[in-house]
Amino acid sequence: MSPVFAHGQLRLYLLALLESGPKHGYELITALSARFDGTYRPSAGTIYPRLARLEDEGLVTRTDEERKSTYALTDAGRVELEARRDELTHLEEGISETVRDRAFQVRDDVRGSMRGLLKDLEEQARQARAAAKPGHDPSSDARRESHARWAEADGLLTRFRDEVRADLKRASAHGRVDSQTVEQVRRALDDARRALRDTLR
Numbered sequence: 001m002s003p004v005f006a007h008g009q010l011r012l013y014l015l016a017l018l019e020s021g022p023k024h025g026y027e028l029i030t031a032l033s034a035r036f037d038g039t040y041r042p043s044a045g046t047i048y049p050r051l052a053r054l055e056d057e058g059l060v061t062r063t064d065e066e067r068k069s070t071y072a073l074t075d076a077g078r079v080e081l082e083a084r085r086d087e088l089t090h091l092e093e094g095i096s097e098t099v100r101d102r103a104f105q106v107r108d109d110v111r112g113s114m115r116g117l118l119k120d121l122e123e124q125a126r127q128a129r130a131a132a133k134p135g136h137d138p139s140s141d142a143r144r145e146s147h148a149r150w151a152e153a154d155g156l157l158t159r160f161r162d163e164v165r166a167d168l169k170r171a172s173a174h175g176r177v178d179s180q181t182v183e184q185v186r187r188a189l190d191d192a193r194r195a196l197r198d199t200l201r
Contacts, residue, residue: 009091010042011050015073015081016088018060022072025051035095037180113167117160118195124153125199 005013017023017031025047033041051071054060059077063070073081081088127149168185171177 010046011054012081012084012088013091014047014050014054015059015077018071018073018077019081022063022070024068024070028071038177039181113160113164117156118192118199120156121153121196122199124149124156 013032014028017028023031025044028051029042029044029047032047051060051062054077055062055071057076059074059080060071061074063072164185168177171181
């Protein structure tokens, strides 16, 4: 995937998030993840160095309380934010487009995996139907062949399940699994189940 923010954009967006009031670093990370519908979640190693630079530039202040640091806009930070309001509007439009693109990519990845599975299982079903045609002598060799094909198809299902689980686990680790993603996965699986049932009838 292409970078979420161009040079300097994350810096501007952090100022925008602080406009509503002081926030902890974790709150900023969570707010960014929510804005991207879970398709992007910045790491602490991305956010805190930028907050430190904003502090060095006098655009934010940091208040340390126990084990948490709270960040707030300074007057200079508000002046810069206001001066770049048009740029921020353009950035918001770009974020909306990025969220849509990332959601479509998750959907397309799931559908691509489904198509590969369907192709393999359709071939197995075709061979099973050919073996079951009238006049066919169900010899022990044929039964063994049928069982071997069933085991192969069952293995394909297991492999598909494991691969999708691994993909979901990686996406979840990066904060990219939200309600929209789950709904897209549910629809793709429903479509695949219906297609498989039609194939195996």
